[in-house]
Amino acid sequence: MCGRFSQSYTWEQIHAFSRPLTKALPAGQDNLPPxxxxxxxxxxxxxxxxxxxxxxxxxxxxxxxxxxxxGIKEVPSTFNARVETVDSNPMFRDAFKRTRCIVPASGFFEWTGPKADRTPHYFSAADGGLLGIAGLWAIWINPEGEAVTSCTMVVRDADEWTARYHDRMPSFLKPEDFDAWLTGSAGKEILRKTPPRLQEWIVSKRVNKTGDGDDDPSTVEPIAAA
Structure with missing residues (x-):
């Protein structure tokens, strides 16, 4: 599954990647915080x-x-949606039909080794570009009457290369398939296309702690294996 990832890009990069965005950078904001x-x-x-x-x-x-x-605390684990059941699971099927999105990522993490001493690995596009992960989103009105916008990533079985580290991986979209996914004209077959070529390296175990290094670039820098 995918339980941790990074979003580090300039406004120009994300604008070009989305082909393109309709809104410019908000006034008074120089760039997107990584x-x-x-x-x-x-x-x-x-x-x-x-x-x-x-x-x-x-x-x-x-x-x-x-x-x-x-209540919000009673929602089951929905940060990932399995491609096998994304169109039938009650938690995801409405969004699969009506409200799809793309989650841009500069990379994602997976772990290997025993549970008590897991080794974190960082994965990114081999060409250094951004990754587009197929996603779903929804707007929920909480008991206080406030709108909460939320999303999930679709995950699939790992390809041969990624399977050396984990049996699942995000469902990546090619830029030429963005429209088909977002408009709903494409079915689940688009989620199982050959993924982009990835690169991998071991990173600091600091990432094992939720929220540690959220804005620290050294979090994703390679370190020597122990």
Missing amino acids: RYNIAPTTNVHMIVPVDGGRELRIARWWLIPSWWKK
Whole structure:
């Protein structure tokens, strides 16, 4: 699964990657603050379709369906949606039909080794570019009447290369498939296409602690294996 990732890019990079965004950088903001160790339930960027193009929005990374009747703490684990059941699982099927998104990522983490002493690995695109992860989003109204926007990432079985580290991986989208995914014209077959070529290295065990190094670039820098 994918339980930690990073979003580190300039406004120009994300604008070009989304092909393009419809809104310019907000007034008074020089750039997008980088985040290197993002954990579930925190806010992330997502790209959604709007009239005339696409828009970068913020969402809580842990999907809450619009129909949810219980409290936010009672939502089951929904930060990942398995491709095998994304169109049938009640927690995801409405969003799969109606509200899809792309979660831009500069990389993601997986762990190997025994549970008591796991080794964190960082994965990014081999060409240094951004990765587009297929996602879903929803707007839920909490008991206080406030709107909560949330999202999830779709995950699939790992390809041969990634399977050396983990049996699952994010479902990556190619830029030429962005429209088909966002408009809903593509089905699940688009989620199992050959993923981009990745690179991997071991990083500091600081990332094992949620929230540690969220804005520290050394979090994703390679270190020598112990």
